[in-house]
Every structure is written in structure tokens, then in C-alpha cells.
Amino acid sequence: MKKRKGFHLILFAVGLALCCAVMNFGLIQTSKILIIQYVGIYIIFVLGINLVNGYLGIFSLAHAGIMAVGGYTASLASMHIFTSPWMFPLSLLTGGMASVLVGLCVAVPSFNVRGDYLAIITLGFSLIVKSILQNLEVVGGPRGLRPIPKYTNLIWVYLCVVLAIVMVNRFVKSKYGRNMMAIREDQIASELVSVDVRNAKSVAFSVSAFFIGISGALICHLLSYTNPNSYGYSAIIDGLVMVYLGGVGSITGSIIGALIWQILVQSLRTIGTWRWIIGGCILVVIMIFQPNGIFGNRELSIAGIKRAFAAIRNRLAKGAAGKKDGQ
């Protein structure tokens, strides 16, 4: 166990050094660095969504609204209160905390309402947030906020991604995580073995909202502007696509989903609308062959890779044996 911890620390340090090197020596084109940052930020976003939609098994569409709250709050914080660059973590935290408060409000209807009805309620929530922002002149109305200080860089993204992965991993393996999955499997049965469903849902929604809020804050400080239109239907669908593409109830899945989708969408910018067609086709194919996503309810592990290889070898061996018998 200790050895593994050391290994993880070294891995973390190497990653950090790599980020510094990339930033200072211009090893990679700026446009590619931007894509890497997008991927990182959306990993945090998808991890957050996956806690509620994957682990807790509630089909929520609130993530766009929660992201907006996190992004706007953090941006306002760094424009007016935390004005120097070293205070950036405070802005991030403020954004995250504001999202937690909103997430708790969204959790309340989930106590009793289920399924499609909750999806409609959470969709309503996202749209309400968007129209409030559109009509609130204090935050720029439809024009949005600008200029937001450009604090987000590769190192911040890297640190936040590592933190998010470590925290989510710990969270889902804790008793709270187990309770979440029990509620997903059977809410009534979990109540009957002493799980406090309201409490568990509130905790899940707030942790989820925290990460979604952080991702919103990071993206605002990356683009240095934000407006209500960034948090509409396309943000809702983007989030869902990444979660269900990568895999529900899986950290590896969240990473893979964000990685594939962001690289696809960002790098295919040149071909315009066609990218939505290509992206859509990939999504359809994956959903047909892997309905729970690429890593649905599974994690990437060395043991798992070995098992997969063994299975393939077995199948090949069997195939060869079958051919021989046929002849």
C-alpha cells in the first residue's frame, strides 16, 4: 500500500513537471494546449455529473444551471473581490461553494420525485438559471461577463483534475458512495437497511455540484468571458453525451468520455457542422454495443487488463481449436 502511494506521488510530480515544461518551453502549439485544458476541465465536469447520473442513478439535467452558477460566481469573485492572481483558488472555491448551495436546492425535489419527472424539474432548473442570468443587468444580461481575468492555465487545470479524481475516487469508495449505489439499485431496500436516503442524496448532489461548479469557474477564467448562452441546451447535452459515452458510474469512464468527446469536437472545428454528424454516429455505435458506455460501472485496472487479454487469448485459442475440429 505504501509503495503504491509513493508511486502515485511520483506520477503526480512527473505530471506537474510536464505541465511546467509545456508551459515554459513552448513544446506544444498553443491551440493544442487549449484542447488539453478543455479536456481537463470537462473531466471535472463529467466526474461531477457522473456522481448523480451514474453512481446515484438519478437522471438529472441540472448540470448546466449548476455550472452557470459556479462560473458566474467565481468570475464575479475574481473581478471584484479576489483581484490578484494568487487568490485564484479562493475564487474557484467560492464558485464551488455557490454551486453546492444550488445543488442542495436541486436535491430537495429528488427526495420524492423520480424518473422522467425529475428530469423535467432539473431541466426547468437549468433553463431558469439561464433566463435569470439573461435578464440580470448586474451580471451583463445577455452579453454576459467580460473581461474575466485569465487565471486558468495548464497547471491549475492539472491540479484541479488530480484533486477531483482523488476526491471522487475516495468519495465513491466511502460509505457515502456505497449508500449512493444502494439507492440506485433499490431505494426502498436501502431505507429498510437504515440508509438515510434524504441525507445521502443531499450529500451526493452537493459533492457533484461542487465539481461541476469548479469546472464552470475554470472555463470562465480560461476564455476570459462568459454569457448565458453557454449554459443552454448544448451544455446539457454535451454533459450527458460525455457521461454516457465514457460510462456511467465509472471514474475511468468520465475521463475517457471527456477525452474522446472534447478532442473530437475541438479538433474537428475546421469541418464545421459535420463534426456533430461524426460525433453523433460514434455515439450511436457505442450505445448499441456498450449501452452503459465504454467503461460503464467498471474501472480501468491492471488486473482488469490482464483479465481482458486472457479472455481474448481464450477466445482465439478456442477459435483455432474449432477450426481444427472442422477440418
Next chain:
Amino acid sequence: MESVGNRKPGTPALHVEDLRVSYRKIAALKSITFEVHKSEIVSLLGANGAGKTTMLNAISGAIPVESGEIRHDGASIKGVPPHRIVQKGIVHVPEGRRIFADLSVAENLRVAAYLYESKRKTLFKERLEFVLSLFPRLKERYAQAGGTLSGGEQQMLAIGRALITGGDILLLDEPSMGLAPMLVQEIFDTIVKISQTGKTILLVEQNATMAMEISNYCYVLETGLISFEGEPEVLRQDNDIASAYLG
């Protein structure tokens, strides 16, 4: 009421008084009164739709009660939310087992222990060992997903999960449902074993013959009312009842 028998004196562990439960306007339980004393096995018998499951759901707080009273060791537990009732020691093993299919056997059991597992590790270990000694088969399947277990094993897991919570009154809803005769016998033997450790058991069963064999006392439910109560021997001798409910 007929033969009341010679039951233990004192405050019953579970006392239901004049209970009425309705689904919208239809009364499922009209006026139910019964009691369960400590370390007894009491069965609620009756045909489909008599209100047996409703009775257990009402006790465990899963559905609201219209009127009447439910007492645990003399204190009212009416309107208490389900997870709090479990903390008071009354655990409901629901009909159809309802185990967590995607979680492993180990995780299924640990969910039931989440309130005390980290604080009282030895207690968890003791209870876990007790459950695994009752059901050695769960030990073999420890890392397997709950959904891959056979029906009998799932029933064992459901009962094991209830025992892990530390409850001392078990409400068992149709533990023999859908099981092969040999397994039914095994489950009933285990219920007796659990009762011998001092736990109180309220058993709902369609398999009246088997239930009566292990019970200290029986109630027969008929369309939301208790039509008979007494010791199993008396019930068995009463021809009318025997032919009406016990097949």
C-alpha cells in the same frame, strides 16, 4: 377472539393496536390488533391480498398509517421514517428480497452497517462472522455481485443484511417465496436458529404449514381483519380455519 393462550406477561416488544391503513380510499387494514413478545416467533398467515405485506410495511414505516398505534417496547413508533425504525432495532426483510444486484455480497452487507462500521469495527466483525456462520454459502460468494446469486442465496443475503444492521426484531416477508422445497426447509431452520439467539421474529407466510411448525403464536388475517389468533396447535385443530387458509 378465540383462544388467547398463555403468552408471556409484560410489555410486548411490538404492539399494534387498532391499526388502519388505506391506499387512497380503499382500506387495506381495517382494525388490526396484535402483539409480539421478545424472542417469540409469531406468524401472520392469510391468503393473497389479506393485508400481510401492508402490515409489515406499516410497521417499518414504508407506508403511512391512517389511525391506530404501533408501539415498540411501549414507545410509539408511528410516523417514524424507515431508516430511524431500523436504528430502533426493527428490520424489515422485504418481499422479493430486494438485494442490491450490482453490488457484491460484501458491499450489500456493508451498506447495512454504514452507521457503525467505521466507529465500531469489532462489532461489525462479530455480526459479520455470525451472518457468515449462519449462511456459509455467502462466504463462498463474498466478492460476487448480488444479482448473480440464486434465489435461495439472495434470500440468505437479505436476511444477513438485516442481521448486520443489528436489529433484534426481524420482520420477514415471505422468505420461502419461489424457493425449492429443500431450500425452504433450510431457510426455516435458519429462522429457528436466529430466534434461538434471542431475536424476535414476525413472519409473514403463505406456506402456513411450515410457518406454524416453527411459530409460538399465529394470527390469521382476512381482508384487513384478524379472523383468528392462537397457538399453532389450536389453529391446526380448528377444521374450518385449516380448510380455509391452510390448504
